[in-house]
Amino acid sequence: MLIELSGPERKEQADRLANKMAELFADRPEIRIARPQKMGEIRASGAGPFATPEDIARAVAEHGGCSLTDIKVGDIRTMGRGKRSAWVRCSLEAATKVAKIGRLRDRWFHFNVELLDARPLQCFKCLEKGHVQAKCPSGNTDRSKCCYRCGTEGHEARTCTAPAHCTLCHAAGRPASHRMGGLACKAPKNGGKRTKGGNAQAPPP
Template sequence: MRQALSDLTVHIARPVKSGEIKVTGLDEAVTPEQIAPAIAGTGGCAMSDVRAGELRRSRSGMFSAWVRCPLTAVRKLHAAKHIVVSNWISAKVEVLEVRPMRCYRCLEPGHVGRQCPSENNRSDCCFTCGQKGHKAEDQVPGLCGPWQACQS
């Protein structure tokens, strides 16, 4: 296929089952572009298969990032438990549980927005606490959760 479509700008890929990990213990000097090669090197996968998210500050002041990569790499990273991001930064790797499907329209589990049977549209509410006026991504970790009201 690659030879037949070489003159076109077509990306040919095979679906790969992937998983998510959380990389913790990073400082503010690290970027997602530095995390991806460290994951690919330790996990034994291609860098194009690694998707590193934005860095988020935790309560301790250190940063963490969610990373999606192939399951074979997730297994290797779980066994290694740490990765070396740069010459002086070693980060901890945690395997994340599979997140359940959840609708962004009504905030109920088990379906997605296209098949939403509810007449309630809560897309302008916080995904974590369900309150209007802010989004979960705008919250500082720990302020918004089911155990306490939001501080918006």
């Protein structure tokens, strides 16, 4: 059941309603209360060497006016020239607000905030864009366990050291010596047509 509220105070009202319903059904584990909202993604960069994902989340919550429980921060990675950067997902309202501020401060460090473009629809089964898993037209093709960097199974892209190989471009007969979804990726969108190729293929030796 979906309950939709309207009006200028709908966010606060929805929060109160969700909290109250969670209390009423606390002894009913089969009932799940969720507070859906539009989400946005930002990039936090330039944080000091001792900053943690928890520090970034706290600053976003404070300046964005949202709850810490609504924020997800990825691993902080060191990019070119030693610059540290992290991906952050929070409510679209909070993401837009902190992006307008541009530079946030949390105790002893500052970091810059950039609003990222909304991601296109992507199927988590075949990994192609243009549709979702519930409407996947790819048949037996299942790339859900594939590494986004090399295309093989058994590990994640963040720990991968293998040469880049895009399984989507490989299946489409295009140059594939790049990371899936990267700037060089030219994989076609699949809005309902089946692409050639079966399950994920490993990069050539």
